[in-house]
Amino acid sequence: MNPLYWLEPWEPSPTVVIVMLITAVLFVRGKRHARVTFARQLSFWFGLGALYVALHTRLDYFFEHEFFMHRAQHLVLHHLGPFFIALAYPGAALRAGIPFAWRQRFVRPALAARPVRLALDVVMHPVVAVTLFVGLIYFWLFSPIHFIAMLDWRLYRVMNWSMVIDGLLFWWLVLDARPAPPARLSPGKRVLVVIAAIPPQIVLGAFIFFTPRELYPVYSICGRAFTWLSPLRDQQIGGLLLWIPGSMMSVIGALIALRHWMRLSARGRLPQPRRAHTAGADAGKRQTLRT
Template sequence: MSTLLYWLDPWEPSPTVVIAVLVAGILFARGARHARVSISRRIAFWFGLVALYIALHTRLDYFFEHEFFMHRLQHLVLHHLGPFLIALSYPGPALRAGIPFEWRRRWLRPAAQTRIARVFFDIVFNPVIAVTLFVGLIYFWLLSPIHFKAMLDYRLYRVMNWSMVIDGLLFWWLILDPRPAPPARLAPGRRILVVIAAIPPQIILGAYIFFTPHELYPIYSICGRAFTWITPMRDQQVGGLLLWIPGSMMSVIGALIALRHWLRLSARSRLQKERERRGAGAPVTGPKARTS
């Protein structure tokens, strides 16, 4: 028990992380009692939320700051796995139901209908911008000078981590939305194209990091490495592989789920049209038909 508490003890305490996770968990737990949320969706949400908390606010953060491959593992969770599982759970209805009705009426709906909110969502959910942000943030934070500063300044380090979480949630929400368009932002077929477009840049960057023959991120050697038995180049190669293979595979899985939604929605649309066609062509059996 003491060992578990040791690992759960945050390396750098952050009230923001605690409040954000608690609010999300409480709203979902409250709303799931009123909205219809399946067991699989509940499991996906809680696994995703717990994964984000572990990657942001436990003793593991020490290793994330002192080994490049551990840092890449952290961002794999923050940008891919955690947001992916939360988006897969489709938590929107449950989160809204968890907010008191009066708060929704007075604050949430007016805020969502403001011009600023509409413009913001139109921008971030634009497919070209969504892919550019998703891949661009990975590239930006892995630029050697930027990465050097982010790992030294705890404020910039937290901005980096939160930017990955928020962007991951927005991107995977766009891709894994099970609804047709509208109300979803993108048609199912376009979601597949968007997530596939994010795969090649991740492969290229991961391969570049893996095959580069010199140390790209000396900050870990300067500040001291958590695992002295791993050489700097081996650490860099493993980090490149984590971006190259698991990161790209998450996008492939996202494309397959988007394809499944596309097939399901197409089948539903065909069934609905068939029913409408049959209803329109049904013979008249009422009193007028008998009298004629």
């Protein structure tokens, strides 16, 4: 069989093609002006390619007809793809890829608009970020909602895109290598945020794995891609994918955030405690008065 056969979309989506094409063009244009190492370029293209494969290839048939394949798809959309894109720190390159006149006329006014700033402040708040990251997994795996989402192609696409967007926002927040400011969270908070997302994923994955009944009958009703795999075994594999690889991605994210914290501390780029600064100023004033 021709390998290109698997790259053909099961259900063509102009939205996926347009979004991926625009993102790729902006990055190619921008990396000429922004300094992007080869490792970061490789990370970006791997993440973008992973998202495309999970959204717009013939594998989508298996994602729709087998629960463990669906969990593998969301592992890529919510964890793997966004993780590697955020790890590439492509913001400067993507921004440089936009024509200067467009940035001045459209991008900057849009980002400076009060509704946009308020929305970003809300979704980037650490508590909200963790709640959304874990809550979306719980929401789409709630059996009645999951049943409808797998039958309605419009809701199915909303589900997939919500996972991509939320994954990008979360990993962009957690893997930011800069001190705060300009980063939204301090390095310590970034470590805590990603660690807080681990236990709920373990709990849900373990629940799906150990449940002795079929939680997602939609796959049996619509027909399974792998008839040799029993519904419970399929469900158990899906639970393990959420339980182990999903949690391990968060552990890796926590280790990278911790590495950034240690690097910034070693370079003296972390803000000094206010009390220490005040005490030093007071001591200086006393010394001046004595002299």
